[in-house]
Amino acid sequence: MAEPRQVLGSADPELRTMPVTPTEWRGFLPTESGPDRQSQASARPVVIACCGLVMACGLLLLALANTASVHGRSGYWLFWVGLLLIFAPAAWRLVAAPVARKERLLLLVMEGSFLYLAKVVREPSSFSFSDEFAHWRNADNALRLGHLFGFNPLIPATAKYPGLTDVTVAVARLTGLSIFSSGTIVIGAARVLLCLALFLLLERLAGPRVAGIGGLIYFANPNFLYWSAQFAYESLAVPLVFFAIWLALQAGADRQRAGWRLACLVAISAVVVTHHLASYALATILCGWTLAAWLRRLRGVQCYVPVGLALYAIGTAAAWLTLVAPGTISYLGPVLSRALSGTVALVLHHETSRQLFTSGGLVAPAWEQGLALTAVGLLLVGLPFGLVALRRHVEKHPFLATLAVGCLLYVGLLPLRLTASGQETANRSSEYLFLSLGLIDAMTVVWITVWRPTALGQALSAAGVVIVLLGGAAVSWNFYQRLQPDFSAVGVPTQPTADEVALAQWIKTNLGPGHRVGADSVDNLALGSYGEQYPVIPVADAADPHIWQVFFPTTIDPSVRAQIRTDRLHYLVTQQRLTQGRPPSGSYFANSEPKLPGDQLRSASLDKFDNAPGFSRLYDAGDLVLYQIGPGQ
Amino acid sequence: MKLHPSKDMQVTAALATVCAAIALMPVLSAARLPAGLLLALCLPGYGLARLLFPGRSLGRAELAACVLGLSLGAVALGGLLLNVVPGHLGRPAWAIFLATLTVACCAVASLRKPDEPGPSYRALVSRVAAKAAAAGRLRVLLLSLATITLIGVALAVSVQASTAGRLPLTLWLKPLAGHHVQVGVNPGAGTRTDLVLVVRSGAMRSRLAILPLDSTHTYVETLTVPVGAAEVVVDLDQGTRTLRHVQYWYSPTGSSR
Numbered sequence: 001m002a003e004p005r006q007v008l009g010s011a012d013p014e015l016r017t018m019p020v021t022p023t024e025w026r027g028f029l030p031t032e033s034g035p036d037r038q039s040q041a042s043a044r045p046v047v048i049a050c051c052g053l054v055m056a057c058g059l060l061l062l063a064l065a066n067t068a069s070v071h072g073r074s075g076y077w078l079f080w081v082g083l084l085l086i087f088a089p090a091a092w093r094l095v096a097a098p099v100a101r102k103e104r105l106l107l108l109v110m111e112g113s114f115l116y117l118a119k120v121v122r123e124p125s126s127f128s129f130s131d132e133f134a135h136w137r138n139a140d141n142a143l144r145l146g147h148l149f150g151f152n153p154l155i156p157a158t159a160k161y162p163g164l165t166d167v168t169v170a171v172a173r174l175t176g177l178s179i180f181s182s183g184t185i186v187i188g189a190a191r192v193l194l195c196l197a198l199f200l201l202l203e204r205l206a207g208p209r210v211a212g213i214g215g216l217i218y219f220a221n222p223n224f225l226y227w228s229a230q231f232a233y234e235s236l237a238v239p240l241v242f243f244a245i246w247l248a249l250q251a252g253a254d255r256q257r258a259g260w261r262l263a264c265l266v267a268i269s270a271v272v273v274t275h276h277l278a279s280y281a282l283a284t285i286l287c288g289w290t291l292a293a294w295l296r297r298l299r300g301v302q303c304y305v306p307v308g309l310a311l312y313a314i315g316t317a318a319a320w321l322t323l324v325a326p327g328t329i330s331y332l333g334p335v336l337s338r339a340l341s342g343t344v345a346l347v348l349h350h351e352t353s354r355q356l357f358t359s360g361g362l363v364a365p366a367w368e369q370g371l372a373l374t375a376v377g378l379l380l381v382g383l384p385f386g387l388v389a390l391r392r393h394v395e396k397h398p399f400l401a402t403l404a405v406g407c408l409l410y411v412g413l414l415p416l417r418l419t420a421s422g423q424e425t426a427n428r429s430s431e432y433l434f435l436s437l438g439l440i441d442a443m444t445v446v447w448i449t450v451w452r453p454t455a456l457g458q459a460l461s462a463a464g465v466v467i468v469l470l471g472g473a474a475v476s477w478n479f480y481q482r483l484q485p486d487f488s489a490v491g492v493p494t495q496p497t498a499d500e501v502a503l504a505q506w507i508k509t510n511l512g513p514g515h516r517v518g519a520d521s522v523d524n525l526a527l528g529s530y531g532e533q534y535p536v537i538p539v540a541d542a543a544d545p546h547i548w549q550v551f552f553p554t555t556i557d558p559s560v561r562a563q564i565r566t567d568r569l570h571y572l573v574t575q576q577r578l579t580q581g582r583p584p585s586g587s588y589f590a591n592s593e594p595k596l597p598g599d600q601l602r603s604a605s606l607d608k609f610d611n612a613p614g615f616s617r618l619y620d621a622g623d624l625v626l627y628q629i630g631p632g633q
Numbered sequence: 634m635k636l637h638p639s640k641d642m643q644v645t646a647a648l649a650t651v652c653a654a655i656a657l658m659p660v661l662s663a664a665r666l667p668a669g670l671l672l673a674l675c676l677p678g679y680g681l682a683r684l685l686f687p688g689r690s691l692g693r694a695e696l697a698a699c700v701l702g703l704s705l706g707a708v709a710l711g712g713l714l715l716n717v718v719p720g721h722l723g724r725p726a727w728a729i730f731l732a733t734l735t736v737a738c739c740a741v742a743s744l745r746k747p748d749e750p751g752p753s754y755r756a757l758v759s760r761v762a763a764k765a766a767a768a769g770r771l772r773v774l775l776l777s778l779a780t781i782t783l784i785g786v787a788l789a790v791s792v793q794a795s796t797a798g799r800l801p802l803t804l805w806l807k808p809l810a811g812h813h814v815q816v817g818v819n820p821g822a823g824t825r826t827d828l829v830l831v832v833r834s835g836a837m838r839s840r841l842a843i844l845p846l847d848s849t850h851t852y853v854e855t856l857t858v859p860v861g862a863a864e865v866v867v868d869l870d871q872g873t874r875t876l877r878h879v880q881y882w883y884s885p886t887g888s889s890r
Contacts, residue, residue: 049776056783063787067794105694117784121791146721148712166712166722167673167705170731173724174656174669189674189701196698236705243702259685263703266681270706273713484795498800502819510807613882620877621803630882 048106051089055114058085063121069483079483080470086114087469088462094212095449095462104212105199112195115219116188119229123484126180128495132231133529134158138165139179140532143172153535154528157332160325163274164233183231191229194239201246202439204253205400214442216465220375220472221434222427227476237275238431241282243267248286249399252304264309272316276328279317281432285402286310292398303398335424342419356417362584368474375471376414378464379437383407385447386440406436441468478584491580496526499624503573504531506619507626511571518547518564519573520588523624527573536567537590548593554604556612569629572615574606576623642683642739649676649739653732657725672731678704680738687745707734800848804869804877812860814881816867817853820846829870830854835862858883 061082065075090111093099127136134154141150142165152159172182198218202211228235244267251260272279286309293305321328357364387404394400410433416422449461487497504526513532524535536547549563550572578588578601587593588601609615609627619626655668678700682691691699711730712722720726800821807815816830830841837859843852858865862883869877
């Protein structure tokens with residue numbers, strides 16, 4: 001790729017450093033979207049402010065949808081209209097031309113920020129997703145103990161990647177805020193970094209117009225709305241990955257490379273100490289780029305080979321895995337091996353163990369299914385055009401070859417969504433693979449708008465982008481869990497509520513921390529975090545303690561007592577609402593539990609501890625009860 | 634090399650020092666929030682960016698990305714360092730570390746390649762004032778205020794929905810040393826009236842009427858259990874209904890665990 005020209009000496013700082021679209025691109029991207037027209041267009045603050053106002057209206061509708069849901073009314077359509085108001089303004093402006101670079105960047109950052117606030121308004125007073133409780137425990141350990149790597153009974157592997165804990169604890173210590181507030185701010189800052197890094201990275205490759213649209217398409221990845229906005233280590237690591245890639249691209253384009261390289265080393269190191277898979281993904285991307293560049297060098301073409309950065313990424317990730325976090329292998333191994341076995345079963349025997357759009361026995365509405373499939377279809381249809389156009393430029397910049405492979409990998413992993421074991425792998429990989437999709441499909445969108453430069457052509461292109469965004473939201477989360485439920489009416493709980501948190505805090509205050517407690521999977525989250533207890537749970541299917549054997553029998557028979565002794569339990573927590581149905585996850589206590597008669601837990605199974613000598617009933621909150629196990633049990 | 638201290642390096646270093654001092658104040662003040670956020674999420678990254686990219690060679694977007702990214706990276710890595718030094722992850726350690734990092738980066742950056750001559754502060758202020766006075770800025774300001782207001786309303790609506798009336802009525806029992814137990818009633822949401830605690834232990838029977846409770850009050854009572862009693866049972870009744878029930882089993886010797 002030709003080095004970007006820098007217009008030095010200009011009074012406008014934007015022109016002074018604006019990376020121009022390389023001359024080679026002008027054969028593909030017509031002059032209407034070339035740099036001259038971009039630089040002539042000035043940002044229109046009133047338009048940006050109007051877009052922000054419309055997005056804020058959408059956010060308010062999401063908050064109202066959540067409020068309606070909490071009070072037992074339907075907020076379903078309010079939710080979708082709210083999302084549409086957040087998506088539409090940015091899609092309309094980013095597809096339009098000419099729009100100034102500054103405006104594109106601001107719109108993308110605003111879009112990403114409002115989508116983050118969409119998660120915040122879902123539950124603004126405490127964490128509610130299961131992984132968030134594990135990371136809350138890490139931060140609480142660090143604040144309480146004063147050091148890192150404290151024991152985490154919920155997800156032990158997370159304690160070995162303290163990047164998120166460090167930043168959260170720093171903010172909490174310096175500002176005096178709670179872990180929840182600090183964590184919310186940290187992930188919000190990471191979201192802003194993601195938007196900036198994404199835009200700059202794509203702009204380096206294909207100019208600001210493709211960068212804006214490509215960033216928007218990235219927001220359509222299934223994990224973007226809620227998963228990558230939660231307080232979890234990957235939510236910090238992925239923005240740092242894109243930041244590192246952008247720094248590496250800058251190092252390749254700038255003759256004075258030392259600064260960019262050093263900054264990239266800092267970013268790579270931060271990724272390694274923050275998340276395992278993100279560090280492996282970053283190392284893989286850098287290696288792919290190195291390989292493509294090296295092959296180009298063999299043909300005698302001079303280009304930048306990021307071999308030093310790739311080796312550093314591999315070395316630090318391997319060193320961290322070996323010296324600090326060897327337990328990561330047993331944590332990730334079962335997930336990857338299940339994905340592999342599911343793939344083999346799919347390919348050889350055409351076995352599909354999962355039904356699309358179905359969870360917990362509930363099926364998503366038909367229009368959502370159609371929307372999601374249409375979105376995936378649009379993404380796939382756009383790929384060939386973009387890849388064909390990209391082919392001419394892959395020779396000129398090896399990193400594009402890496403992105404092209406990413407697109408093909410996305411297509412190859414799609415069938416895994418038909419398997420229960422491979423679905424998670426396909427889903428989690430989309431956070432990285434959508435970088436490729438964003439670039440390729442954005443190029444197709446730009447081509448369409450140039451081919452049909454009428455208002456209708458632009459409107460249809462913008463509508464296509466909005467459909468892709470809405471389709472991504474449709475598959476992002478189970479449709480019945482997108483809004484907070486009416487907790488007084490909900491059957492089997494799917495997340496800890498104020499009841500569970502109150503019980504956990506009572507145990508910590510009155511009985512002390514660190515007790516071994518037997519409870520269902522939802523109560524364990526509160527007990528292991530706010531309660532600072534040791535919930536006895538299987539971790540990644542290793543060393544399954546068979547806790548269900550304590551709860552499933554309807555009488556306190558010798559097997560119950562034997563399991564209590566084996567698990568060395570001090571306390572038990574029973575939740576009567578478990579008897580109202582089957583959890584969406586399919587299990588009450590552990591993945592290995594057997595199928596119950598009638599496929600449902602019975603009240604007698606939980607009531608058996610009442611009035612039983614040796615099982616003291618210490619806490620009664622109606623449905624939620626705590627038992628202390630006496631000596632001799 | 635002759636020293637050419639840059640104004641913004643001086644300002645950054647001074648700001649880092651002030652923010653660290655505010656963060657170390659023993660009293661939790663409103664100033665700690667912005668000071669802490671600047672010190673954790675902005676200043677270290679700015680210092681590192683100026684150190685690594687001397688001269689005004691970064692655009693605003695690039696600088697913003699570097700400030701945020703390098704701050705997050707420096708703090709994530711800095712925690713590993715603080716983990717092994719005395720003071721660990723305490724507030725003084727973080728404040729001193731981040732302020733020192735920022736000041737050191739600014740000091741080294743100001744010793745390197747001198748900046749391109751930029752506008753004076755007076756010229757900068759004049760330019761900002763001229764832009765603010767330009768036509769259309771008032772509309773932008775009003776639209777921005779409306780946007781921020783809507784965001785605030787959305788958050789307030791969500792907070793109100795998430796915290797309204799969630800906790801249930803709770804009865805709990807905590808065994809104490811000797812022959813005592815502590816019994817508590819948390820009323821949860823709303824006001825509770827006509828509540829009665831019925832306590833049974835051995836030959837002892839007692840009824841304790843509880844004053845009306847609302848969500849701001851918790852009832853706690855310490856009871857003495859007869860020596861030799863095998864258990865103590867406490868029911869929370871309202872009228873003829875038993876709303877909650879707790880029970881504690883003593884060992885056969887009659888002593889509590």
